[in-house]
Amino acid sequence: MKKKPKKQLKFGLVGQNISYSFSEKYFTEKFEMGHYDNCDYANYDIKNIQKLSQIIQETKGLVGLNITIPFKETIIPYLDKLSKTAKKIGAVNCVTVSKKKKLKGHNTDYYGFKKTITPLLKEHHKKALILGTGGASKAVAYALRKLKIEYDFVSRTPDEFQLCYAELNTDIFDEYHIIINTTPVGTHPNIIACPDVNYSLFTKKHIAYDLVYNPEESTFLRKAKENGAKTKNGYEMLVFQAEKAWKIWND
Template sequence: MMLSGKARIAGVMGWPVSHSRSPRLHGYWLDRYGIDGAYIPMAVRPERVVEAVRSLPLLGFAGCNLTVPHKELVFPVLDQVDPLARRIGAVNTVVVTGEGALHGYNTDAFGFIESLREAAPGWRGSRGPATIIGAGGAVRAIVAALQDAGVAEIRLANRTRARAEALAADLGGVTVVDWADRGAALAGAALLVNGTTQGMTGEPPLDLDLSHLPARAVVADIVYVPLVTPLLAAAAARGNAIVDGLGMLLHQARPGFEHWFGQAPEVTPELRQVVLGQAASPVR
């Protein structure tokens, strides 16, 4: 549809930003719901991101998403930060209010839990411990999400132990496991999450022996290229339920879209195919 002078505008800021699939994702929803709006990629250098976010109300934007490395840099310019985003230490969604104020949110935690519940509906936080591999920004959101979902024991293994210990100190309630003991840390776990880029196309597979993992455990990966990583393939072969990384990307976009465009969007099989580039995007 053609944009009018009243079109709602949002976008994604990153450096680089050309890899982002968010324009394809939000563009699909805009066309599906017939919304007078647009979502655009914005390549913004890290040293200019505070200035760029501050300019959103002046330019008439409804808000924006933030990708690496901007998620931790924008706190000083925001008028209000959601408590969950403050706890995680990162903002990925900025909303411009009707008064022109800037509110920051983190929707990655929501995206992970919604993806987990969609792909593994039998999973509950009370089912048992979670073992997480990695200690990057996505893992911070995943830990917070699992804590809020009622997971009483979270085991964290990272190749660099100091980084895992820093995360545990910030969020609390996390047991840091030596990298050499990561396989043993799967014993009795109800959930395993790969929060690293290992297994992504062009990266080596995650080096993890699954022999200690219970057959009833759910295995999730934040990587979605390929959709079925070597970890997920190995888990499925031994009978574990698996959760691919695409669901987290799709579900984390829902709150922002609703804020900016006034429509609660749905995650559908067709959307998954469009975002993966396996189906044509609607023509705008």
């Protein structure tokens, strides 16, 4: 009896200006190494989230998507359902596509961040500053809540509940010993750029965590490290969130 060929399964990344993306390379290599010959991963570089419907309808065999900047929040109205965690976070970076083309949003960013910051934490790491207020910052905030770490957001255009960069002085840095960059500032190709903070305020007590992974050491991390801070880039977080997404797609 002739063996039935495996159904071709499609996965992909939806975002803007994503040619540098981690996901396509990571999953393509994963499929090759694991001999997932029926799996394929592609980038869907779009200017407007409204294009999502076209991708869903036109891509045969599509079962899973990763979502990146700038669509982690704007995608939500286009989904049929949200996981409990994604609902609580208010941002989505992983989508499952059913046979009937129904979309369910998940968040695996928080899992990746929580998994990778936990080994760095010491007793004095009780408060964090989150630089940026986009979709990634929401996942980081959720993870910090799970870890029982207090946090505040820092924004270039702060509301009454947020800090502005000019407020980040010695007193603030004495109180907040975890500084997390969730903005794309400093990522390839603009690798000289960095968040507008006074880097001389970093000390050996501080953790500087950058969600940027390209370059491996961003200007933010380099400057923080020069002043004694423990540093961590976003690569390992991406690996953990990708593997969590793979698990969700295969459940």
